[in-house]
Amino acid sequence: MLDRAASERVTEPLRIQVVSDGRIGMENQALGLAEALQRLTPSEVTVSRVKWRKLFDKLPSALKAQWMLDPASDDPFPKPGEGWPDVWIATGRATLPLSLMARRRSGGKTFVVQTQDPRWRTGDYDLVVAPKHDGIEGPNVLSITGSPHRISAQRLAEGAAAFAERLAPLPHPRVAVLIGGKSRAHDLPEAHAAELADRIAAAVTAAGGSLMLTFSRRTPEAAKVAMTARLSHLPGLIWDGEGPNPYFAFLHDADHILVTEDSANMAAEAASTGKPVHILPMVATKPADKFARLHADLRERGAARPFEGTLDSWSYEPLAETDRAARVILQKLGR
Numbered sequence: 001m002l003d004r005a006a007s008e009r010v011t012e013p014l015r016i017q018v019v020s021d022g023r024i025g026m027e028n029q030a031l032g033l034a035e036a037l038q039r040l041t042p043s044e045v046t047v048s049r050v051k052w053r054k055l056f057d058k059l060p061s062a063l064k065a066q067w068m069l070d071p072a073s074d075d076p077f078p079k080p081g082e083g084w085p086d087v088w089i090a091t092g093r094a095t096l097p098l099s100l101m102a103r104r105r106s107g108g109k110t111f112v113v114q115t116q117d118p119r120w121r122t123g124d125y126d127l128v129v130a131p132k133h134d135g136i137e138g139p140n141v142l143s144i145t146g147s148p149h150r151i152s153a154q155r156l157a158e159g160a161a162a163f164a165e166r167l168a169p170l171p172h173p174r175v176a177v178l179i180g181g182k183s184r185a186h187d188l189p190e191a192h193a194a195e196l197a198d199r200i201a202a203a204v205t206a207a208g209g210s211l212m213l214t215f216s217r218r219t220p221e222a223a224k225v226a227m228t229a230r231l232s233h234l235p236g237l238i239w240d241g242e243g244p245n246p247y248f249a250f251l252h253d254a255d256h257i258l259v260t261e262d263s264a265n266m267a268a269e270a271a272s273t274g275k276p277v278h279i280l281p282m283v284a285t286k287p288a289d290k291f292a293r294l295h296a297d298l299r300e301r302g303a304a305r306p307f308e309g310t311l312d313s314w315s316y317e318p319l320a321e322t323d324r325a326a327r328v329i330l331q332k333l334g335r
Contacts, residue, residue: 011042013043013044014042014043014086014087014333014335015043015044015085016034016037016043016046016088016089017046017076017085017088017089017102017110018030018034018045018046018047018048018089019050019088019089019091019098020048020050020090020091020092020094021049021050021051021092021093021094022049023092027047027049028150028265029091029115029116029147029265030090030091030115030148031045031150032149032150032322033113033115033129033148033326033329034089035152036148037087037329037330039152039326040323040326040327040330041335047074048073048074049073050069050070050074050076050094050095050098051072051073051094052064052070052094053069057094061096061097062097065097076102077105084105084109084110085110086109086110087110087111087113087329088110088112088113090112090113090114091114091116092116095114096114096118096120096121099112099114100112111126111332111333113125113126113128113129114128114129115129115147115148116147117130117131117134117136122136123138123139123140126140127140127141127328128140128141128142129142129144129148130143131145131147131264131290131294132144132145132294133291133293133294133297135293142328144321144322144324145271145294145297145298145301145319146264146269146271146294146321147265147268148321148325149265149268149269149272149322151248151269151272151322155248156249158248159246159248159249159251160249160253162246162249163244163246163249166237166246167212167246167249167253170212170235170237170253171209171210172209172210173207173209173210173256173311174209174236174253174256175200175203175204175207175210175211175212175311176214176251176253176254176256176258176275177200177214177258177280178247178250178258178259178263178266179215179216179219179223179280180219180262180263180266180282181215181216181218181220181260181262182218182220183218183262184285184286185262185284185285185286185288186260186261186282186284186285186291187283187285188219188220188223188262189220190222190223190225190226192282193222193226193227196280196281197227197229198230199309200231200258201230202309203307203309203310203311204234204311205234206310206311209255210234210235211231211235211236211238212236212237212246212249212250212254213231213236213237213238214238214245214246214247214250215227215241216263228240251269251270251273251275252273254273254275255276256275256278256311256313257273257276257277258278258279258307259277259278259280259304260280261280261281262282264290264294267279267298268319268321271304271318271319272319272320272322273318274315274316276314277298277303278307279304279305279306279307281306301316302316303319
């Protein structure tokens with residue numbers, strides 16, 4: 001039986017510090033893990049965004065000091081008199097030295113979590129939550145399928161409510177198409193984008209369904225134009241980047257989700273819905289072994305298959321890897 005002091009510690013809200021370089025895709029990993037903790041136990045989440053002065057940005061993490069941060073950065077550390085957070089969740093190269101500073105300065109009071117593969121002093125964080133396809137191992141490494149994300153049933157329902165009037169009349173099957181773009185290993189040239197669009201249009205038309213299409217910030221403009229021209233005749237919605245983002249609504253309302261193979265985040269998020277996930281091929285610019293491992297993992301879990309021009313249906317247990325990681329953190333905290 002817990003004594004009174006221990007009971008009060010357990011019932012106090014968990015204080016969580018999220019640290020990122022401000023890039024949305026990166027920040028959402030740390031924030032998604034924090035929100036998963038919040039769903040499991042009362043928590044207070046604070047977000048800090050940091051960047052290094054240009055002169056010091058390329059320095060190895062081992063040589064960086066706090067005074068090298070850009071003046072526009074948030075101060076991720078507590079002010080004098082404030083207590084250290086219970087949990088520190090950070091993501092991205094820019095945060096690595098700050099995470100180890102937090103662990104050292106807090107005297108072990110703060111449980112430091114790093115998402116992704118740090119590729120630097122991996123064993124020195126309390127926990128590393130890394131994609132299984134990164135292939136890193138260690139006693140403090142928790143491997144998950146994909147990366148942590150912010151998708152939850154409540155968030156999807158809230159997103160769907162904002163677009164209900166526009167999406168509710170659309171015929172089924174509703175096909176969400178999530179298009180990425182140019183990356184280190186993939187490209188989406190105009191001709192390939194046009195070919196993909198024709199295949200998608202044929203599949204949606206054959207099924208008598210509708211289209212819900214969104215592009216990413218990395219999608220080349222020529223690819224956007226080509227796909228929009230070939231898909232705009234279909235019933236549905238093509239988001240042009242203006243106004244509220246319908247991404248969550250698309251995931252909520254979709255009967256099928258098509259995702260380009262360049263995005264590990266979008267694939268993992270799609271697989272958390274329990275909807276069939278079809279992987280769209282792109283043009284490879286270099287070997288993409290990590291993505292091949294992720295897609296193989298998703299296939300083994302029954303979530304994803306290559307897009308072969310038809311909208312076949314199947315079912316699987318929705319992935320809940322972010323929640324699993326949050327439960328591991330709470331176990332290690334003894335909560």
